[in-house]
Amino acid sequence: MKNILTIAQFTVREALSRKIVIAFFAISTFVILLFTGIFAFVPFEDLTGMIRMQNKEVINISKEIVKMFKLFVIAPLFGGGLFLAIFSASGFIPNMLEKGNIDLLLSKPISRSQIILGKFLGGVLIVLANIAYLIISIWLLIGVKFGIWNIDFLSSILTITFAFATLYALIILIGILTQSSVLSMMISYLIFFIFSPLLSARENVAMFTDSKLTKYILEFLYYIVPQTSELGSIAKDLALGQRVISFQPLLVSTLFIILILYLSIIIFDKKDY
Amino acid sequence: MYAIEITNLTKIYKTRALNKGEIKALENVTLNIEKGTIFGLLGPNGAGKTTLVKVLLGIVSATSGSAKLLGENVKNYLVRKNVGYLPENHKFPNYLTGEDVLMYYAKLSGYEISKKSKEIEEYLQLVKMGKWRKTKIKKYSKGMMQRLGLAQAMIHNPEIIFLDEPTDGVDPIGRKEIRDILIELKNKGKTIFINSHLLSEVELVSDKVGMLNEGKLIKLGTVEELTTSKEIFEINISETLPDLVVKELKTKYTFQINNLKISLENANTDKVNKFMDELRKLGVTITSFNQKKESLEDMFIKSLTETKN
Ligand SMILES: Nc1ncnc2c1ncn2[C@@H]1O[C@H](COP(=O)(O)OP(=O)(O)OP(=O)(O)O)[C@@H](O)[C@H]1O
Ligand SMILES: [Mg+2]
Numbered sequence: 001m002k003n004i005l006t007i008a009q010f011t012v013r014e015a016l017s018r019k020i021v022i023a024f025f026a027i028s029t030f031v032i033l034l035f036t037g038i039f040a041f042v043p044f045e046d047l048t049g050m051i052r053m054q055n056k057e058v059i060n061i062s063k064e065i066v067k068m069f070k071l072f073v074i075a076p077l078f079g080g081g082l083f084l085a086i087f088s089a090s091g092f093i094p095n096m097l098e099k100g101n102i103d104l105l106l107s108k109p110i111s112r113s114q115i116i117l118g119k120f121l122g123g124v125l126i127v128l129a130n131i132a133y134l135i136i137s138i139w140l141l142i143g144v145k146f147g148i149w150n151i152d153f154l155s156s157i158l159t160i161t162f163a164f165a166t167l168y169a170l171i172i173l174i175g176i177l178t179q180s181s182v183l184s185m186m187i188s189y190l191i192f193f194i195f196s197p198l199l200s201a202r203e204n205v206a207m208f209t210d211s212k213l214t215k216y217i218l219e220f221l222y223y224i225v226p227q228t229s230e231l232g233s234i235a236k237d238l239a240l241g242q243r244v245i246s247f248q249p250l251l252v253s254t255l256f257i258i259l260i261l262y263l264s265i266i267i268f269d270k271k272d273y
Numbered sequence: 274m275y276a277i278e279i280t281n282l283t284k285i286y287k288t289r290a291l292n293k294g295e296i297k298a299l300e301n302v303t304l305n306i307e308k309g310t311i312f313g314l315l316g317p318n319g320a321g322k323t324t325l326v327k328v329l330l331g332i333v334s335a336t337s338g339s340a341k342l343l344g345e346n347v348k349n350y351l352v353r354k355n356v357g358y359l360p361e362n363h364k365f366p367n368y369l370t371g372e373d374v375l376m377y378y379a380k381l382s383g384y385e386i387s388k389k390s391k392e393i394e395e396y397l398q399l400v401k402m403g404k405w406r407k408t409k410i411k412k413y414s415k416g417m418m419q420r421l422g423l424a425q426a427m428i429h430n431p432e433i434i435f436l437d438e439p440t441d442g443v444d445p446i447g448r449k450e451i452r453d454i455l456i457e458l459k460n461k462g463k464t465i466f467i468n469s470h471l472l473s474e475v476e477l478v479s480d481k482v483g484m485l486n487e488g489k490l491i492k493l494g495t496v497e498e499l500t501t502s503k504e505i506f507e508i509n510i511s512e513t514l515p516d517l518v519v520k521e522l523k524t525k526y527t528f529q530i531n532n533l534k535i536s537l538e539n540a541n542t543d544k545v546n547k548f549m550d551e552l553r554k555l556g557v558t559i560t561s562f563n564q565k566k567e568s569l570e571d572m573f574i575k576s577l578t579e580t581k582n
Contacts, residue, residue, distance in 0.1 A: 003383075007381075010377060013377075014366060017366070017368035095366075098364060100360055100362045100363045101363075101365070101366070102332075103360040106331060106332040107330040107356065107358040107435075108353060108381040108382055109350055109351050109382060109383055270334075273327075273332050
C-alpha cells in the first residue's frame with residue numbers, strides 16, 4: 001500500500017507540473033469568481049419579489065434560480081472538465097514508459113501491479129481535488145447567498161470523478177499497450193463524445209434497422225463501452241435532487257474499471273523494457 | 274553467499290518485425306560475483322551488457338536460467354530494496370530539481386528522506402553537484418545528469434550498485450572523481466557492477482572483468498589474468514606490405530598485421546631484430562618501434578577477432 005501511495009504522489013506531482021492542470025484550476029477559480037460577482041451584484045431578492053407580484057401563485061423562484069446555477073456548473077464541468085482531465089492524463093503512462101525513465105522505476109522495490117494502481121490512484125486524486133475545489137466553492141456560494149444547503153449537489157464530486165476513473169482505466173490500458181498518448185486520448189474522446197451518447201440512445205439508432213443481429217450487437221456494445229453518458233445523467237440527476245432512473249451504469253462501470261486495470265497489470269507484467 | 278549469482282541465463286527478445294524474429298541477447302551466461310568487489314562487464318555495442326543488468330533488476334524477464342541478488346531470486350521485487358541502479362541514458366522527470374530527484378527516488382527505494390535530510394547535501398557534494406541542488410534538471414548538462422544519476426544510485430545506501438556506462442559524457446576530471454567514489458564504496462563493502470566499453474577505466478578499478486560478445490560470456494577473470502604478462506613488440510612501417518610478403522614472413526614468425534602496424538607476441542629481442550632485418554631487406558621503412566604490455570583493450574580486440582574467425 002505504501003508503494004501505491006508513493007507512486008500516486010509521484011503522479012500528482014507530475015500532473016501539477018503540467019500547464020493543463022494549472023489551467024483547469026485557473027478556469028475553476030475564474031468560474032468561482034464569476035459566481036461570486038453575480039451573487040454580489042445581481043439583486044435576486046428584488047427579482048424574486050417582482051416575479052411574485054406579476055404571478056399570483058407563489059413559486060419558489062430562488063429554488064429555480066439555484067437549479068439553473070447548478071446546471072450551469074455541472075454540465076460544462078462534466079463535458080469540459082473531463083475533456084481537460086483526459087487531455088492531461090493521457091500522457092501519464094506513455095511518459096512513464098519512456099526509455100531511461102521506466103528502467104529506473106522498475107529497478108525499484110515496487111511491483112508492477114503497485115505501479116499501475118498507484119498511477120490510477122494518483123490520476124483520480126488530482127481530478128477529484130480539482131472537481132471538489134470547484135463544486136464545494138459553488139456549493140458554499142449558493143448556500144451563503146440563498147440559504148440552500150442541499151448536499152445532493154456535492155454528490156457530483158464523486159460521480160464526475162467516477163466517470164473520469166472509468167475512462168482513465170482505459171487510458172492506462174491503451175498507454176501500456178501502445179505507449180501512445182495521442183491514441184489513448186483519441187479513443188477516450190471517441191467514447192466520451194460519440195460512442196457512449198450514441199449507445200445510450202441505441203433504441204433510436206436501432207429504429208433504422210430491422211436486423212435482430214444489429215440490435216444485439218448494439219446492446220452488447222452498450223454494456224462493454226464505458227457508459228460515460230449514463231454516468232453524466234446520473235451526476236446531473238443526483239445533483240439536482242431528481243430521481244435516478246437506474247444505477248446499473250455505476251455497477252457496470254465499476255466492473256469495467258476492475259477488469260481493465262487487471263488486464264493492464266497482466267500485460268504490463270509480461271513486458272520487457 | 275555471492276552478491277550476484279547468475280546461472281545459465283538466456284534471454285531471447287521476440288521482435289514483432291517479421292524479418293527479424295528473435296534476437297538472442299544472452300546465451301547461457303553463468304557468473305558469480307563476490308560481495309565487496311567491483312566487477313566490470315565489457316563488450317561491444319549490442320553484446321547484451323545492458324540486457325544482463327536489466328534481467329538482474331527485473332526490468333526484462335529471462336527466457337531461461339536463473340539469477341539471484343544477495344541470495345534471493347530476482348523475481349522477488351523486494352530484493353531491489355538493496356540495489357542501486359544508474360541506467361544508460363537515464364531520464365528523470367525534467368520538472369524536478371536535483372534535490373527533488375534524490376528525495377523522490379530514495380522514497381521509491383523505500384528510503385524516506387526529506388529535503389532537509391543531510392544525505393541529500395552529502396551525496397550532492399560527493400558528486401560535486403552541491404550548488405545545483407535547487408536548479409531544475411531541465412537545465413543540467415549531460416555530465417551533470419550523469420553525476421546526479423550516480424548520486425541517485427547511492428543515496429539509499431544499497432548493497433549492490435549497477436552502473437551502466439557511468440562515465441558517459443563526464444569529463445576526464447569527473448571520471449577520476451567517479452573512480453574514486455567507486456573505490457570508496459567498495460571499501461565500505463559494497464558490490465559494484467559496471468557496464469562499460471571504456472576499457473582503460475574498467476581496468477583501473479575492477480577486481481574482476483568479464484567479456485560479453487553476442488550474448489556469450491567469452492572471458493572472465495582478474496585484469497591480470499586476462500591481460501597476462503605477455504610483452505608485445507609493435508613495429509610501424511611506412512607502406513603496406515604486399516600479401517605475398519606477409520605470407521612468406523608468416524611461415525617464419527607469428528605476428529599480426531593491421532595496415533601499417535605489425536605486432537609480435539611472445540618474441541624475444543633477438544627474434545624481433547631478425548624480423549626487422551628482413552623488413553629492411555625488403556626495402557620497408559620502419560617509422561617507429563615500441564615494446565609494451567598487453568592492455569585490456571588489446572585483449573578485447575584480440576578476443577573479438579578470434580571469435581569472429
Ligand atoms: N527491448 C528490446 N527488445 C528487443 N531487442 C532488444 C531490446 N533491448 C535490447 N535488444 C537487443 O538485444 C541485443 C543486446 O542489447 P543490449 O542493449 O543489451 O547491448 P549492450 O551490450 O548494452 O550494448 P551497448 O554497448 O550499445 O549499450 C541487441 O541486439 C539489441 O538490439
Ligand atoms: Mg548498453
